Amino acid sequence: MPDILIADDHPLFRDALTRAVLTAVPQARVHGADSVHALLALIEQFPEAELLLLDLHMPGARGYSALVHIRGHYPGLPIMVVSGHEEAQVARRALAHGASAYVPKSTAGEDIVAAIHSVLDGDVWLPQTLLGGSDALKPDEAAAAARIATLTQQQFRVMTMIAEGLLNKQIAWELSVSEATIKAHMTAIMRKLGVNNRTQVALAASQLAVDQEAIPVLPSTEN
Numbered sequence: 257m258p259d260i261l262i263a264d265d266h267p268l269f270r271d272a273l274t275r276a277v278l279t280a281v282p283q284a285r286v287h288g289a290d291s292v293h294a295l296l297a298l299i300e301q302f303p304e305a306e307l308l309l310l311d312l313h314m315p316g317a318r319g320y321s322a323l324v325h326i327r328g329h330y331p332g333l334p335i336m337v338v339s340g341h342e343e344a345q346v347a348r349r350a351l352a353h354g355a356s357a358y359v360p361k362s363t364a365g366e367d368i369v370a371a372i373h374s375v376l377d378g379d380v381w382l383p384q385t386l387l388g389g390s391d392a393l394k395p396d397e398a399a400a401a402a403r404i405a406t407l408t409q410q411q412f413r414v415m416t417m418i419a420e421g422l423l424n425k426q427i428a429w430e431l432s433v434s435e436a437t438i439k440a441h442m443t444a445i446m447r448k449l450g451v452n453n454r455t456q457v458a459l460a461a462s463q464l465a466v467d468q469e470a471i472p473v474l475p476s477t478e479n
Contacts, residue, residue, distance in 0.1 A: 257284060258285070259285050260284045260305065261288075262287070263290075263294075263295040263298075263322075267290075269311075269361065270290070272365075273309050273338065274286045276365055279365070290315070292314060293315075295308075299333070307334050307335075309336045309338050310335050310337055316413065318416055318420075318462070319466045320349065320353045321464045323354065323355060324353050324354070324404050324405050324464060325407065336356060337355045338360075339360065340360070352393045356375045357371045357380060358383075367383060400449075406448050407445065418454050418461070419462065
């Protein structure tokens with residue numbers, strides 16, 4: 257029986273996606289996660305999963321960051337992004353970052369089933385209303401994605417918490433580790449991202465925001 261993963265922090269929509277998956281693949285075993293942390297544990301538990309349905313906005317994710325991270329570490333896992341965003345550019349950027357399909361949450365159930373069939377058959381799927389346009393990423397976004405894909409799971413969690421404005425001691429408490437461990441992660445993260453301080457780490461993460469017009473221009477500060 258194929259294992260299919262669903263990552264969405266809204267239980268009702270997760271249930272709706274489960275029904276769509278079981279309509280498309282009645283013999284599937286469906287496993288759900290409500291955060292990126294839970295999702296990464298789920299992927300490790302089911303490394304042979306055949307499909308992931310991923311929401312862009314959930315705890316532990318910033319824009320396309322979770323998509324990029326998972327594609328970097330699990331390139332054989334097809335990812336179908338399911339999001340509340342209806343804009344064609346958001347969908348095309350998701351495909352450019354490695355998604356096999358983009359499904360707005362307003363999509364009819366039968367079309368979600370069709371998308372699941374298409375991705376499992378190895379195809380790329382977009383609703384008719386979002387077809388057209390360019391898949392090209394801006395150079396800064398593409399570079400940030402490539403670097404973020406190299407982070408370990410723990411480094412990725414630390415990066416997202418930095419981007420949320422948490423201090424080292426807060427991150428250490430959340431992850432149940434010492435501040436010294438967080439500082440060591442910070443050093444590795446900055447090296448991999450090619451930056452010099454935590455503000456630049458946050459800005460690198462913001463390159464993958466869905467709304468790029470909202471990316472802040474922050475003054476440079478020391479780590």
